[in-house]
Amino acid sequence: MHHAHMQSIRIIFTIALMxxxxxxxxxxxxxxQREIQDTIAKNxxxxxxxxxxxxxxxxxxxxxxxxxxxxxxxxxxxxxxGFAAYSVADAxxxxxxxxxKDYGGTGGLKTVNIxxxxxxHVGVCYDGIELGNAQNGTIDLGKFSLDNMESVALYNxxxxxxxxxxxxxxxxxxxxxxxxxxxxxxxxxxRVSVTMKGGSFLTLNPSLLWEQKVSEKVSLSLSAxxxxxxxxxxxxxxxPYGYDTTAMRQNGDVQALRAELGFYGTTAAGQWRVxxxxxxxxxxxxxxxxxxxxxxxxxxxxxxxxxxAQWQNTWKFYTLIVKxxxxxxxxxxxxxxxxxxxxxxxxxxxxxxxxxxxxxxxFNIKPWWEVAVSADVQLNSMNADLLDFVYPVRLSCYGAAxxxxxxxHFRGQIGILGHYVHDRLRASDSIPDDRWVASPSLFLSYRxxxxxxxxxxxxxxxxxxxxxxxxLYYTFIGSSSLKPESTTQYDLGIHFNKPMNKWCELVSxxxxxxxxxxxxxxxxxxxxxxxxxxxxxxxxxxIVGIDIAAQANFAWGKGFTAQARATYTYQSAxxxxxxxxxxxxxxxxxxxxxxxxxxxxxxxxxxxxxYSFIYTGHRYDSQANRIEDYILPWYTHDxxxxxxxxWQKANLNLTLDINNLFNQQYEVVRNYPMPGTNFKITAxxxxx
Numbered sequence: 001m002h003h004a005h006m007q008s009i010r011i012i013f014t015i016a017l018m019x020x021x022x023x024x025x026x027x028x029x030x031x032x033q034r035e036i037q038d039t040i041a042k043n044x045x046x047x048x049x050x051x052x053x054x055x056x057x058x059x060x061x062x063x064x065x066x067x068x069x070x071x072x073x074x075x076x077x078x079x080x081x082g083f084a085a086y087s088v089a090d091a092x093x094x095x096x097x098x099x100x101k102d103y104g105g106t107g108g109l110k111t112v113n114i115x116x117x118x119x120x121h122v123g124v125c126y127d128g129i130e131l132g133n134a135q136n137g138t139i140d141l142g143k144f145s146l147d148n149m150e151s152v153a154l155y156n157x158x159x160x161x162x163x164x165x166x167x168x169x170x171x172x173x174x175x176x177x178x179x180x181x182x183x184x185x186x187x188x189x190x191r192v193s194v195t196m197k198g199g200s201f202l203t204l205n206p207s208l209l210w211e212q213k214v215s216e217k218v219s220l221s222l223s224a225x226x227x228x229x230x231x232x233x234x235x236x237x238x239x240p241y242g243y244d245t246t247a248m249r250q251n252g253d254v255q256a257l258r259a260e261l262g263f264y265g266t267t268a269a270g271q272w273r274v275x276x277x278x279x280x281x282x283x284x285x286x287x288x289x290x291x292x293x294x295x296x297x298x299x300x301x302x303x304x305x306x307x308x309a310q311w312q313n314t315w316k317f318y319t320l321i322v323k324x325x326x327x328x329x330x331x332x333x334x335x336x337x338x339x340x341x342x343x344x345x346x347x348x349x350x351x352x353x354x355x356x357x358x359x360x361x362x363f364n365i366k367p368w369w370e371v372a373v374s375a376d377v378q379l380n381s382m383n384a385d386l387l388d389f390v391y392p393v394r395l396s397c398y399g400a401a402x403x404x405x406x407x408x409h410f411r412g413q414i415g416i417l418g419h420y421v422h423d424r425l426r427a428s429d430s431i432p433d434d435r436w437v438a439s440p441s442l443f444l445s446y447r448x449x450x451x452x453x454x455x456x457x458x459x460x461x462x463x464x465x466x467x468x469x470x471x472l473y474y475t476f477i478g479s480s481s482l483k484p485e486s487t488t489q490y491d492l493g494i495h496f497n498k499p500m501n502k503w504c505e506l507v508s509x510x511x512x513x514x515x516x517x518x519x520x521x522x523x524x525x526x527x528x529x530x531x532x533x534x535x536x537x538x539x540x541x542x543i544v545g546i547d548i549a550a551q552a553n554f555a556w557g558k559g560f561t562a563q564a565r566a567t568y569t570y571q572s573a574x575x576x577x578x579x580x581x582x583x584x585x586x587x588x589x590x591x592x593x594x595x596x597x598x599x600x601x602x603x604x605x606x607x608x609x610x611y612s613f614i615y616t617g618h619r620y621d622s623q624a625n626r627i628e629d630y631i632l633p634w635y636t637h638d639x640x641x642x643x644x645x646x647w648q649k650a651n652l653n654l655t656l657d658i659n660n661l662f663n664q665q666y667e668v669v670r671n672y673p674m675p676g677t678n679f680k681i682t683a684x685x686x687x688x
Contacts, residue, residue, distance in 0.1 A: 123171030200678035270313035634666030
């Protein structure tokens with residue numbers, strides 16, 4: 001019965017795509033006038049042009065998404081600053097279809113999952129180039145601050161702009177982080193912003209942003225930030241008899257330093273940018289609270305460095321983009337039984353090197369038709385002081401071809417990605433076979449009335465993630481025979497924007513229903529030896545869900561503004577691996593059926609009041625879905641109040657943030673308690 005239902009969904013979706021395609025072909029003799037290339041202009045900031053931006057408020061996604069073919073959610077400008085958040089992961093919680101795994105505290109590990117397909121199916125791009133981790137495929141979003149962030153965008157499927165690397169087509173969903181590009185007030189050649197944050201858990205977080213115009217065509221930006229927190233906070237421990245123990249979270253301290261230096265330039269027909277990034281941290285692992293044990297001594301040291309560059313030039317109908325990157329990652333992990341007798345001694349060092357080059361060729365064939373061909377090559381290597389380690393080196397090649405068309409009422413994009421992987425090992429009896437996969441995609445949108453901003457959209461896409469070095473070669477876990485993990489996505493959605501009246505500037509609504517399949521899911525199976533696991537392709541998951549996002553912008557009187565935003569997600573993500581399994585069809589771990597968020601911002605002249613609410617419904621930490629695996633729902637309320645002061649060329653902004661206003665005791669991940677009520681005070685002064 002279940003498979004018949006799923007087959008019906010596939011048939012309905014296929015018929016819908018065929019209907020849209022047929023209508024599109026029937027109108028291909030009508031050619032619309034070429035729209036202004038606002039997408040390119042949007043992403044191509046002129047770092048030299050002077051702007052008078054004493055106060056700018058940009059919220060929501062209307063300006064950025066009203067012409068998108070793909071489902072997208074975006075936060076920019078003051079909308080990001082309004083959240084009582086330290087990192088990018090905190091802001092992403094307000095997008096629909098997102099699940100954040102948060103292991104607690106200001107510096108805790110934070111990973112993201114889009115529409116239940118798994119963390120490794122999410123591509124994270126920083127300033128247009130994807131971040132990588134060949135070791136385990138996981139990007140810790142807690143490392144990226146919002147202080148220097150200009151926009152955060154989430155695309156389901158992929159970005160609709162054809163000016164993207166071949167590798168960007170390979171993910172089931174993409175998060176684009178755009179750091180601030182230098183901008184200057186009229187008559188000014190520099191801009192300096194100094195920020196000091198402090199608050200609960202002995203948190204100290206100073207930062208500096210310096211932007212300088214070097215010449216009429218070149219500018220630079222220097223951003224630096226230091227973070228310290230003790231990570232000590234009280235929590236209530238749950239035992240089988242209820243909440244009866246209050247304890248202090250231990251070994252959650254973090255010291256971290258981030259520094260970025262960027263150069264930005266323009267040419268007669270294009271632009272270029274070069275950026276260097278450095279991150280160094282030492283942190284404790286507070287660990288899980290299990291069987292009355294509240295204290296752990298595990299420590300980790302991280303050093304991350306990358307240098308990346310991008311050059312773009314346009315000749316009439318042809319645009320060429322060249323991107324390159326070198327990255328080095330170092331990780332040191334220590335578990336010392338002299339400090340914690342319940343652990344075994346482990347001290348491991350890992351080093352990763354990555355080199356990446358991308359060429360993007362874009363052709364405007366007709367005012368309504370564009371084509372892009374891109375090719376990427378990436379080389380990864382890993383060293384570790386593990387027993388019998390094989391020192392893997394991976395060569396990855398990507399090739400993508402895509403085309404997009406825009407005619408009255410219709411837009412579309414068709415593409416295909418080829419991905420080839422060759423691994424080389426220093427010493428091993430089992431040399432893995434080369435892997436090659438092809439991933440097609442189709443995106444269509446239909447606008448019934450050109451005078452009304454109502455868009456119907458649909459897409460189908462296949463994407464593949466290759467096994468990571470840990471999956472294949474980790475000494476006690478890896479299996480070199482693993483197949484790539486595949487996802488197939490289907491989406492039907494509607495997007496509506498409407499300016500209402502002079503006091504209600506805009507109402508925007510997005511609704512998307514989707515069906516995803518995850519095949520050859522890579523899972524770990526324990527053996528008779530607790531320290532030796534086996535990696536297998538056993539998993540198959542089907543996901544049915546709906547995402548809703550709504551927003552309204554208001555303005556009235558002299559200086560009054562307001563914005564409201566709400567999201568809701570329903571997901572049924574069922575493990576259908578083995579029909580003979582007694583827990584067949586159970587919801588996969590940590591995926592709630594219901595989740596939602598709401599934000600409201602009220603502004604009057606130089607005052608801003610921001611409120612946010614997040615709710616995550618009940619979940620299970622095992623596909624068995626038994627009562628002992630049940631995790632309670634949780635919700636938090638956050639409040640932020642800010643005031644700006646102006647004095648000649650200086651602006652002073654003071655902000656008070658209160659998180660978890662009602663002291664909710666909750667866990668995002670089982671046995672990792674989250675902080676209760678906490679506060680943060682921010683003082684930022686800007687000279688320009």
